[in-house]
Amino acid sequence: MSLAVAAMAIAAGIIGSSYGVYDDGGRIAGGFLPTVTAAIVAITALIDARARFFSPENPESEKKKAAVDIFGRNQKTRNRQLVAVLILTVVALFLVNVIGFLFAFALLIATISYFVEKKKFIPTALITGATILVAYLVFDQFLQVPLPLGIFGG
Amino acid sequence: MFDNLILGFQTALTVENLLWCFIGVLLGTIIGLLPGLGSTTGVAILIPLTLALEPVTALIMLAGIYYGAQYGGTITSVLLSTPGEAPSVITAIDGYQMAQNGRAGAALAIAAIGSFIAAIISLGLLMAFAPPFAKWALNFSPVENFAIMIFGLVIVITFGGGSFSRGLMMAALGVLISTVGVSVGFIDARYTFGNVNLLSGIPFVEVMIGVFALGEVFHQIRSGAVAPIRARFKDLMITGNELKRSILPILRGTGIGFTLGTLPGAGSTLASFMAYGIERKVSKNGPKFGTGQIEGVASPESANNAAANANFIPTLALGIPGGATTAVLLGAFTIYGLQPGPLLFENQPALVWGLLVSFFIGNVFLLILNLPMAPVFAQMLRVPYGYLYPLILLTSIIGAYSISNNTFSIWLVFVFGLFGYLLKEYDFPLAPFVLGVVLGPLFEKAMSQTSAIGQGNFMILFDRPISFTIIVMTALMIVVPFAVRMIRSRSKKS
Numbered sequence: 001m002s003l004a005v006a007a008m009a010i011a012a013g014i015i016g017s018s019y020g021v022y023d024d025g026g027r028i029a030g031g032f033l034p035t036v037t038a039a040i041v042a043i044t045a046l047i048d049a050r051a052r053f054f055s056p057e058n059p060e061s062e063k064k065k066a067a068v069d070i071f072g073r074n075q076k077t078r079n080r081q082l083v084a085v086l087i088l089t090v091v092a093l094f095l096v097n098v099i100g101f102l103f104a105f106a107l108l109i110a111t112i113s114y115f116v117e118k119k120k121f122i123p124t125a126l127i128t129g130a131t132i133l134v135a136y137l138v139f140d141q142f143l144q145v146p147l148p149l150g151i152f153g154g
Numbered sequence: 155m156f157d158n159l160i161l162g163f164q165t166a167l168t169v170e171n172l173l174w175c176f177i178g179v180l181l182g183t184i185i186g187l188l189p190g191l192g193s194t195t196g197v198a199i200l201i202p203l204t205l206a207l208e209p210v211t212a213l214i215m216l217a218g219i220y221y222g223a224q225y226g227g228t229i230t231s232v233l234l235s236t237p238g239e240a241p242s243v244i245t246a247i248d249g250y251q252m253a254q255n256g257r258a259g260a261a262l263a264i265a266a267i268g269s270f271i272a273a274i275i276s277l278g279l280l281m282a283f284a285p286p287f288a289k290w291a292l293n294f295s296p297v298e299n300f301a302i303m304i305f306g307l308v309i310v311i312t313f314g315g316g317s318f319s320r321g322l323m324m325a326a327l328g329v330l331i332s333t334v335g336v337s338v339g340f341i342d343a344r345y346t347f348g349n350v351n352l353l354s355g356i357p358f359v360e361v362m363i364g365v366f367a368l369g370e371v372f373h374q375i376r377s378g379a380v381a382p383i384r385a386r387f388k389d390l391m392i393t394g395n396e397l398k399r400s401i402l403p404i405l406r407g408t409g410i411g412f413t414l415g416t417l418p419g420a421g422s423t424l425a426s427f428m429a430y431g432i433e434r435k436v437s438k439n440g441p442k443f444g445t446g447q448i449e450g451v452a453s454p455e456s457a458n459n460a461a462a463n464a465n466f467i468p469t470l471a472l473g474i475p476g477g478a479t480t481a482v483l484l485g486a487f488t489i490y491g492l493q494p495g496p497l498l499f500e501n502q503p504a505l506v507w508g509l510l511v512s513f514f515i516g517n518v519f520l521l522i523l524n525l526p527m528a529p530v531f532a533q534m535l536r537v538p539y540g541y542l543y544p545l546i547l548l549t550s551i552i553g554a555y556s557i558s559n560n561t562f563s564i565w566l567v568f569v570f571g572l573f574g575y576l577l578k579e580y581d582f583p584l585a586p587f588v589l590g591v592v593l594g595p596l597f598e599k600a601m602s603q604t605s606a607i608g609q610g611n612f613m614i615l616f617d618r619p620i621s622f623t624i625i626v627m628t629a630l631m632i633v634v635p636f637a638v639r640m641i642r643s644r645s646k647k648s
Binding site for chain 1: 202203205206317319320322323326327329330333337340341342344345371372375376377378538540541543544545547548549551552555556559561564565568572576580582597598601602605606609610611
């Protein structure tokens with residue numbers, strides 16, 4: 001992680017310096033702060049990466065990883081759930097402009113509850129329906145937020 | 155001051171403000187105890203809901219969420235040993251042990267009583283000190299402001315959890331992210347890569363919602379759930395002896411909390427840890443700390459709440475947040491068109507004093523709610539997280555969208571959600587990052603003004619007595635912990 005941050009910071013520093021670090025009067029210009037902060041991030045990230053490389057793995061965290069939670073899910077199952085939720089969220093975000101915000105998120109909530117969390121059909125339907133109704137009333141009706149309607153927008 | 159207090163009560167005691175204050179503390183308590191949510195997330199997610207309200211009402215509600223979440227966070231610390239909030243981490247040590255010894259109710263009750271006493275004392279102090287402090291701060295030029303911002307950042311880097319280098323990395327990263335877009339005083343569009351959505355920068359609300367709400371959701375999914383301990387009504391009764399043992403720790407915690415809370419960037423976490431450490435040394439039950447001692451709950455909880463109130467001194471008077479949640483609140487001020495800082499007390503007395511008085515009212519609500527209702531709130535810990543997190547996903551993303559009305563925001567939230575998840579997974583401190591993002595634009599403005607005043611020479615910081623003193627304090631803040639660590643390691647070796 002730290003190495004990736006360092007690499008991005010170096011790139012950000014190079015780009016930042018292109019905005020000009022000092023102006024003609026010797027005062028700071030638009031690129032000063034990006035360049036300085038990027039340099040700090042890069043240096044500290046490299047220090048951190050070095051420290052991590054030489055530090056031994058914490059046995060407690062290994063034990064924690066192997067633990068089963070109260071629903072009997074081990075780390076492998078939880079990792080799979082996380083990947084599924086990430087993919088489903090991305091799909092829902094893409095669908096926002098296609099089928100509208102509320103429909104896209106109704107689909108997301110229902111899919112996560114039923115397929116990822118293995119909840120029964122009735123609770124899934126009730127939770128999804130109630131949540132979307134509350135979101136509609138609060139954001140669309142009360143706050144008058146123009147939520148994307150997608151193909152239902154006419 | 156009394157005229158201002160009366161003005162504050164007149165503002166805070168309207169039916170609308172009382173109602174939103176109550177809603178704020180109630181939501182705050184619930185938010186604080188639900189896994190995956192905390193005061194910073196709660197305030198960030200609920201900012202959009204307050205857009206239809208008057209600024210003072212909105213801020214009263216958001217502040218209610220802040221200190222309500224402190225109470226809620228204690229419930230999870232005691233019953234789950236999983237603090238909802240960083241300042242409650244230390245409470246988990248003795249609080250959870252008390253719960254395992256069948257004294258969960260007493261732990262929750264003393265946390266509520268201690269927090270209430272601390273909140274009331276610190277409010278009195280806040281009302282007494284904040285206005286003269288703001289008046290004094292009126293003399294500050296950009297040079298002093300720049301020095302104070304460096305000081306605030308260094309405090310949060312040093313005490314924000316994790317190593318100094320990681321804290322520095324996160325703060326610098328936050329500032330770096332805040333430089334995206336066109337800055338005031340410069341003409342270049344930075345890091346926009348031709349995307350017009352980035353011209354006005356990366357809005358802090360999207361960053362906060364992403365890092366705190368979505369990041370925590372992803373982290374919780376991967377971490378799994380633990381079973382809570384049941385708190386019953388009959389266990390809530392606190393004994394006379396427990397109450398007697400708690401009085402001095404509450405007062406000590408309040409003093410420590412208020413003092414540390416006034417430092418820009420210090421926040422409640424440092425206060426609660428320090429209060430616990432000092433209590434452990436001075437209490438006669440100190441050696442037994444960690445086995446379920448009530449002093450180990452009373453002192454850090456009082457410190458935590460006193461610091462939360464004191465955090466508003468730098469936030470309101472200097473416009474520099476005391477911690478992560480006040481940083482988000484600071485951003486909320488700007489959304490309502492208000493600029494926190496010394497002039498706020500002069501230009502918006504009804505808002506400032508109404509907000510301060512609402513803290514008092516909110517804490518009364520919290521005591522009434524928490525003493526009898528703690529076991530009821532505790533039942534919410536039984537809501538399966540599988541039902542909860544899809545709702546958090548929806549609320550977070552729709553909240554971000556409703557501020558900008560732009561689908562680009564929802565992608566930003568997702569990207570920062572992934573980023574927040576990685577930060578949590580690899581144990582990077584979040585507070586310096588938040589402070590960096592929020593302070594970034596102000597920091598750059600103060601820095602460019604200082605550069606202009608000094609004609610490119612930052613040594614001007616050493617020419618003025620106030621900025622010189624602040625820079626010396628900042629240097630000590632960096633050097634002293636290193637020196638202490640070196641001395642300790644040498645004495646260990648010998």
